[in-house]
Amino acid sequence: MDCPKVAQPGPYVIEVTPRRYAWCACGLSDRDPYCDGSHRDCGMKPIIVTIEEPQKVAWCGCKQTQTPPFCDGSHKSL
Numbered sequence: 001m002d003c004p005k006v007a008q009p010g011p012y013v014i015e016v017t018p019r020r021y022a023w024c025a026c027g028l029s030d031r032d033p034y035c036d037g038s039h040r041d042c043g044m045k046p047i048i049v050t051i052e053e054p055q056k057v058a059w060c061g062c063k064q065t066q067t068p069p070f071c072d073g074s075h076k077s078l
């Protein structure tokens with residue numbers, strides 16, 4: 001299975017609560033932007049981040065960001 005796969009051509013902007021998150025790096029998750037274990041099909045691993053306070057996060061959905069797990073605008077060049 002080829003990856004990373006573009007899960008969606010733009011960010012997931014989500015209000016999040018403080019805790020650890022596992023961002024899907026491969027684009028295969030059915031729970032994108034979060035990992036569901038589907039990376040086993042292509043050998044990639046999720047990026048684990050700890051969010052310290054409530055905030056709005058722009059999770060990369062295109063999987064092309066240079067600042068994972070966050071959107072850096074790379075989706076604009078897809």
Ligand code: FES
Nearest residue numbers: 010011061071074
């Ligand atoms: S959604 Fe991937 S860089 Fe914006």
